[in-house]
Structure formats: C-alpha cells, structure tokens
Amino acid sequence: MKKNYHTYFRYLFSFGVASVALSCSNTRYLKEGQMLYTGAKIKIENDTLSKNEKKDLQTALEANLTPKPNSSFLGLRPKLYFYNIAKEPKKEKGFNYWLKYKVGEKPVLLGDVDREFNKDIIENYSENKGYFNAKATYDTVSKNKKAQVIYTLRPGARYLISNVKFQKDSSLVNQEIQNLTGKTLLKAGKPFDLDVIKTERERIDNGLKEKGFYYFHPDNIIVQADSTVTKSHNVELNVKLKDNTPDLSTQQFxxxxxxxxxxxxxxxxxxxxxxxxxxxxxxxxxxxxxxxxxxxxxxxxxxxxxxxxxxxxxxxxxxxxxxxxxxxxxxxxxxxxxxxxxxxxxxxxxxxxxxxxxxxRELQSLRLEALGRTNSANYAGSELNLNWTHRNFFRGAEQFKASVYGAFDVQIGGPENAKNIFRAGSNVQLSIPRIVAPFRFNSSSAFVPRTNISLGYEFQNRTEYYTLNTFTGSFGYNWKENARKEHDLKIIDITLVSPANVTDLYKQYAQNSDALQRVVQKQLIFGPTYSYTYTNTMLPKTNTMYYKGTLDLAGNITGLVTGANAKKDKEKEIFGIPFSQYAKIENDFRFYHKFNEKTSLATRFIGGIAYPYGNSEFIPFSKQFFSGGSNSVRAFRARTLGPGSFDPRTINDGFYFDQSGDIKLELNAEYRANLYKFLNVALFADAGNIWLVNDDPQRPGAKFSKEFLSEIAVGAGFGLRLDFSILILRLDLAMPLRIPYYEKNDRWAFDKINFGDSNWRRDNLVLNIAIGYPF
CATH class of the missing domain: 3.10.20.310 (membrane protein fhac)
Structure with missing residues (x-):
C-alpha cells in the first residue's frame, strides 16, 4: 500500500509540474506589450440582494460579456498551446494548418477586450432587469503576461411592479385583449423585467391569433412604465395598443x-x-x-x-x-x-x-442496400436489401413497402462450433393514414394516426445444425399525442416458428440441454402488444430524457378459454402447434445531460421481465432477453453474458449458443466529447445481466434470486465515433471489470488486468464495430 501511495504521489507531482510548464509556455509566445486575457469577473455590491439573487445576476452578466477567453481544461489551455507550437502554414491545408487552426485556438489578448462596451452591457442588462440606477466600473489586474478584467456593479434597489393596467377602448381587438388579462405574466409585487414584458406581448399576440386576428403583431402592443406615480422603487405598467397600429391588424378574419x-x-x-x-x-x-x-x-x-x-x-x-x-x-x-x-x-x-x-414527393422509390458488418460474437458478414416503396398506394396517401433480403454471417474466430448463419426473407407493410376500426377515433394531434398491417417470412439456416422458417404478421395502430408522446398498439401480433432439417449433430449437442431443444421446437406466439414512448430529446435543453415501455401479452384469452395449464396437463395446441402464453414488460429509460456544445453525459437503464404461465412453462427463445454486444454490456461478446452466475465455458466442450433469460437489468453511462468536426470520443461503463424465472438444472446459478446484485457484470472502455452525417461509425474497445461466473469473492477483475499479456488481451479486450450510438 505504501508503494502505491508513493506512485500516486509521483503521478500527481508530475502532473502539477507539467501543468505549470504548459501554462507558462503559452505566454512566452506573446509579443512585447501583449497580455493574455484570462477572463472577466463581476463583483456586485448591494446589501439588499440575497446570495442567490447576486449569483443569478452575476452568471447572466458574465454570459453576455465578450470576448470569451481561450478554452481551458483543468487550468490548462491545450488548444492555445497547439496554436502556438504549430508553424504558420503556407497553404490552407496540410497538417500544420489543421493543427494550428482546427485543433488550435488563436490567443485572446487583453487588447481584444472593449471594456467600455462590456460596462455598457452590464448597465443595460441590469436596467432591463429592474435595476434602474445601476452603475458599473472596471479595473484590470495583470501578472506574468496574463490579465483579468474585474467589473464592479452597484445595481441599487430593484424596482417592483406596483400595478398593471390594461387600457380599455371600444374596439373589438381591445375587448379580446381584456379577455386575456386573467393569465397575464405581469404581476404586482414582481420585479420589473424587460424579458417578461416581451413574453407578455407574445402571449397576447398568440391569444389574438386564436381569435381571428391574423395580421396582428406583438409590436402593436406597447407597455409603458411609470416610476413617478408610486412610492420609491416601484413602477406602474400600462399595457395598450400603439396609436399607429395598422387597421388591418385590428380586424378579425x-x-x-x-x-x-x-x-x-x-x-x-x-x-x-x-x-x-x-x-x-x-x-x-x-x-x-x-x-x-x-x-x-x-x-x-x-x-x-x-x-x-x-x-x-x-x-x-x-x-x-x-x-x-x-x-x-x-x-x-x-x-x-x-x-x-x-x-x-x-x-x-x-x-x-x-x-x-x-x-x-416521388411516389415510388426503389432502393438497393449492401451492408458489411462484424460483431463481438466473432461473426463477420454481409447483407443485401432490395426495398420498394409506394407512398400513395390507393391514392389516399397509403404507404406500401415491400422488401426482400439475404444475409450471411461467417465465423472468424471464437468458439469452434459456432458455425455460419445464412438468412433470407421478405416482408410487406401497408400503412394507412387513419384508424381503420368499427369505432370513431378523433385526434386533434398534429400527427396523422395510422393503421399498420405487415406480413413477413424469414428462412434461417445455421450450417450443420438446423433451419428455421419464421412467419410473422401484425395488425395495429400508431398515433402520437404530440411530438413527445407516441403510442403503438398491435391488436394482433403473430409469430410462427417452424424448424426443419435439424441435424443429428445438433441433436447430439441438445440431448442434455432443454434450452437447446427449445430453440428447434415449433412455436406459435400471438396476442396484443403495446408500447408507449416519451421523449424530449429534440428540445434545446440541458437535461433531456427518453422513455419506452413495452407490454407483450401472448395467448392470454386463448389460455383462459381452453383452461391451459402446462404444469399439470399437456400443452394445448392450435393446428397441432402448442401456443405460447406469457406476459412480458420492458422499460427503457435514458437521460442526457449536456455540459456544453461539445460534451455530454448519456445514461440508460433497462429493466424487463417475461413470465410464462398457463400453457407455457418457458418463454419462447425468440422473445427472451439477451445481454452483451455492441448495444449492451460491451465488455462481453454478443449474447454470451448470463444468465445469472452460470458459466458459459462449461457448455458441451465449447459448443456455442445464445444465452437467453426471462429477466434483464442493465445500466449504462457514457461521457461523450467532440474532438474535431467528425471525430468524437467516449468513455463508457456498462453493468447488467439476465436471469431465468425458473430453475434450470443444466444451467446452475441462472435463476434470479436475492443474490442478483452479486451477479451483475461490469465493463468499461473507450470509443471512437466517426460522424459522417449520413452515418455514424462506432468503434468501442471494452474490457470486463466484474465477471459474474467467477467465484463469488473473486469476481472483480482489477487485479487481473495485464495489458502486456497477449493472452489477457485476446480474452478480455472486446472490439465492437457498429453503426450509430448505442443509446
């Protein structure tokens, strides 16, 4: 421990020395008489303002001052340093130009600061906020070729609104204005604030626009302030139409x-x-x-x-x-x-x-897509899609889409028996811009509600193991209350999985594994699904969020009618195929915090559970949860994490198959920063796992229990994101920090990290290549 303490001390000391050196090195590039501007500070001298009022006023004033000093990080100015060390380029291209003018930042000098202009800004802003007697002065403090400007503001007492009058006359437009006074933003006792007055004029304009005054404008309203008719530090407001208001603006259309x-x-x-x-x-x-x-x-x-x-x-x-x-x-x-x-x-x-x-738009379009991909499950492959779209299929703005596709994934390493995968299929979708139903659906939303119908088929062949034929169909509705809230209800959502060509080799592997046997069983899944989405991420706010909740109910009414009970009797069948009965709910919550234009923090929580009952003892494989991969816990390969503390290395001498579960918990956090135009970086940490609802003797430790916290996997890593506008190419390098299938007291892996060991790097560093952000 003592050794580590001295090591950390040396690192801290070295960082401190480097910081001082880098800081000083920037000023040595200045010419004689030049001083580096390090920013402004505002002091407010007023005994009547509270601490919070002073802080709010100070923050607002500092945001209005120009210019801004060179950007800094931990007290350093690396962009200014790059500008200084780069040679002046001869052409507007090349490495020197990129380093000096794209990565670097030109020094902001004291001579660039118009102190009188900033003083006027401080006084004017203060007056607009009700400090009518505001006076400001400034002083410059300099040392070691660095200068800071200190502005001192003496705002005096803030004027409060004593009374608000809405001037009356006999015109129709005035009568409508009087009807809007009940929700005025101008309140007696509140501080005078020019921004609030502007917002009040816009509020009146919006109200009049709802009453037919199409040509009205906020500038037609004047708010007069009189500070002479009341006691000291109070102001009376008089709201009225301007005398020169155009006649057209006062007409109701x-x-x-x-x-x-x-x-x-x-x-x-x-x-x-x-x-x-x-x-x-x-x-x-x-x-x-x-x-x-x-x-x-x-x-x-x-x-x-x-x-x-x-x-x-x-x-x-x-x-x-x-x-x-x-x-x-x-x-x-x-x-x-x-x-x-x-x-x-x-x-x-x-x-x-x-x-x-x-x-x-063009009513019809034909698009061919060719994709190359790789994933953390040691597969690489390609996909070819041919899509045809008709946007006015029955002349009623119905959107009809038809597509055919083919794809293959080839094993390029990893488990010896993973084998290759080939997929091919087609699907058609018809979206009708209204609710097709025996009931009337009224929507006052800005978005047209839609009725969606889809049919699809997919052929999947896992070389030397089995073939799956999957048929899908759905009928339902999609509608949005507004830009933030969306509903998606499928009245019926059907999936039929029919296996074929199951080889003796696969049967041999699956002989002692119920989970593997269920993969190649016939499955009939039908029932309603509903999802609700709320998001405000499109708003220019510091904090935004996204939430999607999904409810999937399969075979419920049929199970009740038939009295199905798989634990006591044989499963009930439809057309000779057992139907699935379960309830599944999943929640996806994301929170985004924006530090500035170039840096942000993104977090996500996923929680879901699928519970089989009635005609089913198990959740269908295609409807279970999976963990690991480029959009999940990235330190673990796709679909290899869990369930619980089960050790996937014990499966049939390395036979590989996707690990699935009935319960999922996952938490992700990612710090994102823009380095240069299209180049973004991220530091991330992921935690989570999946579990089973019921015991599985062939997968010990897979069931959810009170020990679930000790079975959470943790990973972290570093990522590059190349934003080319038309797509975002993401490369994430992650490593596990906590492995749930290790011994309970030995699951944290910090002491096992060894970047110098090639075997450790091969087994623990996972590269995820993907398109778009993970969340």
Whole structure:
C-alpha cells in the first residue's frame, strides 16, 4: 500500500509540474506589450440582494460579456498551446494548418477586450432587469503576461411592479385583449423585467391569433412604465395598443374558401413568393365541406384532405388549426413541401381564402442496400436489401413497402462450433393514414394516426445444425399525442416458428440441454402488444430524457378459454402447434445531460421481465432477453453474458449458443466529447445481466434470486465515433471489470488486468464495430 501511495504521489507531482510548464509556455509566445486575457469577473455590491439573487445576476452578466477567453481544461489551455507550437502554414491545408487552426485556438489578448462596451452591457442588462440606477466600473489586474478584467456593479434597489393596467377602448381587438388579462405574466409585487414584458406581448399576440386576428403583431402592443406615480422603487405598467397600429391588424378574419393544389411545383416560386395557380379562377368542388381540390390528374382521393385540413368555410381563423393542418399534411409522408397562403377575398366582410400548395414527393422509390458488418460474437458478414416503396398506394396517401433480403454471417474466430448463419426473407407493410376500426377515433394531434398491417417470412439456416422458417404478421395502430408522446398498439401480433432439417449433430449437442431443444421446437406466439414512448430529446435543453415501455401479452384469452395449464396437463395446441402464453414488460429509460456544445453525459437503464404461465412453462427463445454486444454490456461478446452466475465455458466442450433469460437489468453511462468536426470520443461503463424465472438444472446459478446484485457484470472502455452525417461509425474497445461466473469473492477483475499479456488481451479486450450510438 505504501508503494502505491508513493506512485500516486509521483503521478500527481508530475502532473502539477507539467501543468505549470504548459501554462507558462503559452505566454512566452506573446509579443512585447501583449497580455493574455484570462477572463472577466463581476463583483456586485448591494446589501439588499440575497446570495442567490447576486449569483443569478452575476452568471447572466458574465454570459453576455465578450470576448470569451481561450478554452481551458483543468487550468490548462491545450488548444492555445497547439496554436502556438504549430508553424504558420503556407497553404490552407496540410497538417500544420489543421493543427494550428482546427485543433488550435488563436490567443485572446487583453487588447481584444472593449471594456467600455462590456460596462455598457452590464448597465443595460441590469436596467432591463429592474435595476434602474445601476452603475458599473472596471479595473484590470495583470501578472506574468496574463490579465483579468474585474467589473464592479452597484445595481441599487430593484424596482417592483406596483400595478398593471390594461387600457380599455371600444374596439373589438381591445375587448379580446381584456379577455386575456386573467393569465397575464405581469404581476404586482414582481420585479420589473424587460424579458417578461416581451413574453407578455407574445402571449397576447398568440391569444389574438386564436381569435381571428391574423395580421396582428406583438409590436402593436406597447407597455409603458411609470416610476413617478408610486412610492420609491416601484413602477406602474400600462399595457395598450400603439396609436399607429395598422387597421388591418385590428380586424378579425374568417375563412371563405379552402383550396388545395396537391400537385404544386415548387419551381413556381419567384422572388421568394408563391404564385397561385391559374386554375383557382375556375374552381370545381371535388370534396364536401366546401374544400376545393385542384387535381386534374386525379392522383389523390379528396377525402384525405377532409381529414387533414382543420379549416372549413366560415371558421374563424386561429393559429392552432393553422399549424395543425400544416403538420398533418407533412406527416402524411407524401408531400415534400407544404406551403400555406391566405389571400383576402372580401375586405368588407373580413374574409380570406386559404390556399394549400403541396409539392408531392416521388411516389415510388426503389432502393438497393449492401451492408458489411462484424460483431463481438466473432461473426463477420454481409447483407443485401432490395426495398420498394409506394407512398400513395390507393391514392389516399397509403404507404406500401415491400422488401426482400439475404444475409450471411461467417465465423472468424471464437468458439469452434459456432458455425455460419445464412438468412433470407421478405416482408410487406401497408400503412394507412387513419384508424381503420368499427369505432370513431378523433385526434386533434398534429400527427396523422395510422393503421399498420405487415406480413413477413424469414428462412434461417445455421450450417450443420438446423433451419428455421419464421412467419410473422401484425395488425395495429400508431398515433402520437404530440411530438413527445407516441403510442403503438398491435391488436394482433403473430409469430410462427417452424424448424426443419435439424441435424443429428445438433441433436447430439441438445440431448442434455432443454434450452437447446427449445430453440428447434415449433412455436406459435400471438396476442396484443403495446408500447408507449416519451421523449424530449429534440428540445434545446440541458437535461433531456427518453422513455419506452413495452407490454407483450401472448395467448392470454386463448389460455383462459381452453383452461391451459402446462404444469399439470399437456400443452394445448392450435393446428397441432402448442401456443405460447406469457406476459412480458420492458422499460427503457435514458437521460442526457449536456455540459456544453461539445460534451455530454448519456445514461440508460433497462429493466424487463417475461413470465410464462398457463400453457407455457418457458418463454419462447425468440422473445427472451439477451445481454452483451455492441448495444449492451460491451465488455462481453454478443449474447454470451448470463444468465445469472452460470458459466458459459462449461457448455458441451465449447459448443456455442445464445444465452437467453426471462429477466434483464442493465445500466449504462457514457461521457461523450467532440474532438474535431467528425471525430468524437467516449468513455463508457456498462453493468447488467439476465436471469431465468425458473430453475434450470443444466444451467446452475441462472435463476434470479436475492443474490442478483452479486451477479451483475461490469465493463468499461473507450470509443471512437466517426460522424459522417449520413452515418455514424462506432468503434468501442471494452474490457470486463466484474465477471459474474467467477467465484463469488473473486469476481472483480482489477487485479487481473495485464495489458502486456497477449493472452489477457485476446480474452478480455472486446472490439465492437457498429453503426450509430448505442443509446
């Protein structure tokens, strides 16, 4: 222990010396009279503000100051160092140019700082926040060719709102403004804040847009502040329409005609404005509800526009229906561009026509994909996909997709008996942009609900072992409440697995393994599945999250009707095939924290359980959980981890097969950083395992028990991510830190790490090559 202490001390001392040297080395490149700007500090002198108020004001002010000093890490400025050591390049390319101007960072000097400008920013910002008597000064502190600017702010007392008046008059627009005052953001007793006033003007504008005032603008409202009519440090606000508000902004408009051009050519845009097609001069009503569809080629059924358009003749204009209509037209998936124009048709009655100018996408596409891949289970292979898509199959924006594919995976190392795998199959999908059901489904969402139907077949051959024929089919619905919440309900989801050509060799291996025997048993799985997804990761927030919960119920009603009980009687069959009965739930929760534009922390938790009952003693192999691999615990090869503390090395003299379980727990954390444009790095740690619900004598330690925490596997590693926009190539190198099938008191592997040993590296370093992020 003493030896380790001295070793750590030497490392710390060396780091400290290097830090000082690197820090000093940056200033020696400065010219005579130049000083490196190290940043600004703001001091606030005010006895009436609380500690938190001072901190919030200080943070906001510092964020507005310019320029920012050179970026630093642990007190060092490595980017500035690279800029200094790189020679001035002769051309705008090459290693020196890349090192100096792409990796490096030009020094920010004291001479670059406009201190008077920053002082004005501090005073103006403070006044906008209610500190009307704010005064600022500045001073410069320099030492060893480094300079810091210290700004001192004396904000005085903050002005509070004493009263808010909404000026009244007899106009219609004013009456509507008065109806909006109940939810005003301007409250007596609250501090004066210019940002809140701007938000209040936008709130009023949004409210008026819902009442037909299409041409209104937030700038039509003025908020007057008077600090002379009340006691000291108080201000009275008066909200009113500007005297020069255009008359058009005060008029309430309604819809006259709704006109749709579903074959509009985007090239007709001239000088940034859309040209209304001439066909509008001789309209013919193609659909009910006073919607006119100008479609001479009859490419689209007019009924799809009845469901997508929220405006009808006589409706008062409102922004909600305006945006909902545009979003629903886009979510149909058949239009590449969607443009909306409102043109006044009757100025006396304040009516305008709503034009929808829609540019369709290519209705059909054929795509051929060739993929090469490798995985941590020692397989490499290729896949060929041919996909045909029709986006308007029955002229109602129905999307029809058909694909055929073939793939092979060749063993390139690892277990001797893993063998090669060949897959081929096809599937068809039809997505209808409405809910096809005997009941009425009303959705006010911006997203069109869909009915999805799919059929598929896959042939899988595991060389020298067996062949599996898998048939799938499903019917269900998908709908989104909003951009964050999505539901996917499959009323029926059917899977039929039919094995063939099971070889004597496989039967020999499976003779003493129930798990291997179940892989080649006929399986009939049917029932409803439901998943709910919530995400706000698309928002520009520091903290975002993603959650997906899935519920899978197979054979439940059939099992109840037939009185199935596999533990007491023979399994019930349909068409000579036992049907599966189980309940399965899985939860996937992810949390993302953004430190800045280039660094972030991503975490994920997965928890799931599948419980067999009634007609089944076991969960079908295809529906079980797996662990290990490029998107799981990356220090263990794909599908080799678990279940529990079971040791996979004991299987039939090295015979390899996927390890599966009924329970899964997994936790991942990943620190991500951008180094240069397309080059990203990550440090990650993964922990997790799978378990069985019931005992398996052939896999001791596989059942879930109170000892499950001691059976958690842990791994960590380093990754490179090459972001080429069209795809992200990921390379993750991981090693196990905790191995659950070792002896209970010897599962942590820190003392076994030996990078100098080639045998250790071969057995413990796992390279995962994948496309996209793991989560």
């Amino acid at each position: 309604s819809i006259d005609k709704v006109i749709v051009f579903p074959n509009y050519n985007i090239q007709d845009v001239k000088n940034g404005k859309y040209k209304i097609p001439m066909e509008a001069d001789s309209l013919q009503k193609y659909a009910h509800e006073d919607i006119y569809v100008i479609d001479p080629q009859n490419k689209f059924k007019p009924k799809i526009f009845d469901r997508a358009l929220y405006f009808k003749k006589g409706d008062l204009y409102n922004r909600t229906n305006h945006n909902l209509t545009l979003n629903r037209l886009i979510s149909l998936g058949v239009f590449k561009f969607v443009k909306n124009e409102f043109i006044v048709s009757d100025s006396l009655q304040n009516k305008f026509d709503a034009y929808y100018l829609l540019t369709p």
